Amino acid sequence: MGTGDKIHADSGDPESLSARPSTYERIRNAPTDFHIVARAANEASAESGTHHGRVGPSPRRAARRLAGVDWHAYAECYDLLCSVNPAYRELLTEFGNFVRGAGLRQGAEILDLGGGTGNFFSLGLPRQIAVSSRLIHLDSDSRMVSIAQRKYDEQQLQVRTIRRDAHTFVFPAASLDCILSVNALYAMPNPVAVLRKAFHWLRPGGRLFLVNLGRVLDSADWRAFLLRTNVRDLGVVRALRILLTDGRVIARANERIADAQRVGQFWTHSTEEFGTTLQHLGYELDEIRPVYRGYSDLVIAHKPSVVGPSEHPATPGDLDDRYV
């Protein structure tokens, strides 16, 4: 499949709809770059005015989709998630539990890929492990990185922060002991290429802690959940005040994310699809299950000590050519 190829628009008849492969199947069956698939899907839905058999978006909604997610704006109130979203706090606990049992050596190199405002190192990582490891935080958004840096400085945590796109940055092969990435891959243009690079960077036996948003965010469902849990914890007035001020920026970002997921600009997958993709890349899965109220998947995996020739990851130069 070349860059000029397109995924054909839905014909609308039920038979062709049920026969139509999912986005995941298309990626698996016709290996190609994720952004090419996404662009093709966008073109197809733009041409037909429909997407997945539904009536096309309003012009306002379509314009919003094109704008994508403004991580820079989101960064300012991102940390509200720590106080208002119990599902986010659970992910921090999951990471803490994982890392306590991961058996990382003294001086282990740990990378947070798409680390955002640095919550997983500053709040999730037990202090003892944080100070005995070499921490690296990579994120493409400057405001996310500067907020993270401020936290690390406040906590006197030594972290190498890197503001770069995960697709273009290169670590030495087999140099990292552990890579974590939480709800960041889905937003990258070529998440599989990034996962393949991550495999290359891990030492044999190196650990992977991955959470990825796989299902389309349902804003109404999240609003109801956040309202319910915050009214219980904070009372009606405080909960409403928070959710109607900063909470609105988060809600707006979530709507943009959902729009991008619907048009195939962002990667969506089932738990099974996510696991299979990682296995194809050579990772050995230790644990896989839905988290984040079923919207994301958690994978704990490792790079095998001996990598067979068929499972060998692509060299950095090959990264953008093919899906596995």
Ligand SMILES: C[S@@+](CC[C@H](N)C(=O)[O-])C[C@H]1O[C@@H](n2cnc3c(N)ncnc32)[C@H](O)[C@@H]1O
């Ligand atoms: C939803 S936030 C998650 C942040 C953090 N992992 C957390 O859970 O708190 C997604 C992050 O991915 C980053 N990101 C998106 N695309 C990226 C890319 N191509 N390279 C590096 N970071 C990226 C964004 O800047 C943002 O900080």
